[in-house]
Amino acid sequence: MSFQVFGIPVSRGVAIGRAVLVNSSRVDVAHYFIAEDRIEAEIARAVSARDEVVRELETLKADLPSDAPHELAALLDVHLMLLHDDALTGATKQWIIERHYNAEWALSAQLEVLARQFDEMEDDYLRERKADLEQVVERILGALAREQGRNPVDAASVVQRDFAGEDPLLLVAADIAPADMMQFKRSIFHGFITDIGGKTSHTAIVARSMDIPAVVGTREASRLIRQDDWVIIDGDAGAVIVDPSPIVLEEYRFRQRQSELERAKLARLRHKPALTLDGEHIELHANIEMPADAPAAVEAGATGVGLFRSEFLFMNRDGELPSEEEQFVAYKAAVEAMRGMPVTIRTVDVGADKPLDRMSAHELRHEHVLNPAMGLRAIRWSLAEPSMFRQQLRAIYRASAFGKVRLLIPMVAHLSEIRQILETIKKVQQQLTDAGHAFTKVDLGVMIEIPAAAVMLPLLLRHVDFVSIGTNDLIQYTLAIDRADESVAHLYDPWHPAVLQLLASSIAHARAAGKSVSVCGEMAGDSAFTFLLLAMGLRSFSMHPSQIPSVKQRILRADAGRLSSYLADVLDSDDPQRSAEFAFAAYRTESKLQ
Numbered sequence: 001m002s003f004q005v006f007g008i009p010v011s012r013g014v015a016i017g018r019a020v021l022v023n024s025s026r027v028d029v030a031h032y033f034i035a036e037d038r039i040e041a042e043i044a045r046a047v048s049a050r051d052e053v054v055r056e057l058e059t060l061k062a063d064l065p066s067d068a069p070h071e072l073a074a075l076l077d078v079h080l081m082l083l084h085d086d087a088l089t090g091a092t093k094q095w096i097i098e099r100h101y102n103a104e105w106a107l108s109a110q111l112e113v114l115a116r117q118f119d120e121m122e123d124d125y126l127r128e129r130k131a132d133l134e135q136v137v138e139r140i141l142g143a144l145a146r147e148q149g150r151n152p153v154d155a156a157s158v159v160q161r162d163f164a165g166e167d168p169l170l171l172v173a174a175d176i177a178p179a180d181m182m183q184f185k186r187s188i189f190h191g192f193i194t195d196i197g198g199k200t201s202h203t204a205i206v207a208r209s210m211d212i213p214a215v216v217g218t219r220e221a222s223r224l225i226r227q228d229d230w231v232i233i234d235g236d237a238g239a240v241i242v243d244p245s246p247i248v249l250e251e252y253r254f255r256q257r258q259s260e261l262e263r264a265k266l267a268r269l270r271h272k273p274a275l276t277l278d279g280e281h282i283e284l285h286a287n288i289e290m291p292a293d294a295p296a297a298v299e300a301g302a303t304g305v306g307l308f309r310s311e312f313l314f315m316n317r318d319g320e321l322p323s324e325e326e327q328f329v330a331y332k333a334a335v336e337a338m339r340g341m342p343v344t345i346r347t348v349d350v351g352a353d354k355p356l357d358r359m360s361a362h363e364l365r366h367e368h369v370l371n372p373a374m375g376l377r378a379i380r381w382s383l384a385e386p387s388m389f390r391q392q393l394r395a396i397y398r399a400s401a402f403g404k405v406r407l408l409i410p411m412v413a414h415l416s417e418i419r420q421i422l423e424t425i426k427k428v429q430q431q432l433t434d435a436g437h438a439f440t441k442v443d444l445g446v447m448i449e450i451p452a453a454a455v456m457l458p459l460l461l462r463h464v465d466f467v468s469i470g471t472n473d474l475i476q477y478t479l480a481i482d483r484a485d486e487s488v489a490h491l492y493d494p495w496h497p498a499v500l501q502l503l504a505s506s507i508a509h510a511r512a513a514g515k516s517v518s519v520c521g522e523m524a525g526d527s528a529f530t531f532l533l534l535a536m537g538l539r540s541f542s543m544h545p546s547q548i549p550s551v552k553q554r555i556l557r558a559d560a561g562r563l564s565s566y567l568a569d570v571l572d573s574d575d576p577q578r579s580a581e582f583a584f585a586a587y588r589t590e591s592k593l594q
């Protein structure tokens, strides 16, 4: 039966495909397709992992002391029974044979199917056996991981082809941590649906950077959608249509084709310079998470990287922070890929909704604070871990010998932080000189993300070369709205007069001081705000590469000088969104008349 689930649209477009339900705690399970001639071997992997767990449990049972509670032996019997049950092992094999899923994926897919059946059981005792099933699967996954450690997957056995016939796959999960999202970059999934999250939560940001439709904050999609259901993601409306009727399916296929045509049209603007009608040159930079994203930025026509979120280099590392050398290699790769264009590297911004998997002493404390968004995150964490901070700065400065590098500091709110940063930079430059490493001048910039920084911007500007406005956090902190919390997502309002005042005044102050200012939050990549930001005097935007064409199209149709004459009315309005729509509609009509 067809039904709909609604959430928050975070990444545009339409995706149609089959649901792959992934348990939030298991999103790190590898998902890949295996080649036809690997099927037998993959089944053997699954069976041998199962057998290993059977042996483990039998040994445990045999070694139970005679005075061990009777329940313990009974529990082991239940686990052994589940391991031999065809509903688990037989069905797992079927996923491998029919869909060419790797063993881990097949096993977790089957776990989702069975867990659902357990949830629906009337009998409390039986329903509670779901936990046993999860433990058993966890053990098999552990055995598979150990085996994978001994025999890493051979690239030749992994195939890119979508073996689920012509059906694209859509990922459905209660939640996906930003660190796990990274694994899905360039993955087999054509869309995402999650129960939690907000428009600018980092999971949403990564989905946008992948340029695939996504809906978050649906609250219960992962409970209502079943493994393999046919699903449409309407990333424009924030709707998820499950088991659609043929008519609805046809309508969405049509919309999908239309948006592909539209994209192809926009892609032709790639090499056109971003010039307004009155000849203002606008910088369109890219936001990237990894050096591997840089070629897509060049391809999209970006004229630099305005935000390299370096924290993604620090995630998924099983307890290790990246060394100076490793960071240097990554920054250098991004710099070289940008072929002489500037690369703005932001120092690590972990905390809040971007935790590291490894918890340092500071972070452990931070984990227990009630409000991590206001805790030890971003520059606060860097200054609390001075050797980690120096290491990152050394790597960034060393990369400057290979191209134009700019250094950007997140979450600055105090002049004392700038003083400490400047002192650390001095120390790092001395260390590099002593060690014989080359580096060149690196401009220093701060992010304007905390209202305090926006209010005191004239003071901050005396000490830095440029500023970049992080509207995602600026909105969060100005309005006291957790950007990742779907229950207050309706209050997360970029059009709020207070947000617009801070934005307009920050841009004006930076320009008055002759310092470069850019916006790198999500507002920069949303073409609904392009005219407004141009009217405020913004001449540098940084966004996901996929958003560059539509923003550029707006710029090519804009007269920046004339747009600025509408700004006062918009800022003075009780309803800035309406008055901006009204003003800019009038602007378009006038432009046509002239």
Ligand code: PEP
Pocket: 205, 307, 309, 349, 449, 469, 470, 471, 472, 473, 474, 520, 521, 522
């Ligand atoms: C922002 O806050 O707008 C920003 C660009 O930083 P992040 O989204 O990584 O917090």
Ligand code: MG
Pocket: 410, 449, 470, 472, 473
């Ligand atoms: Mg931020």
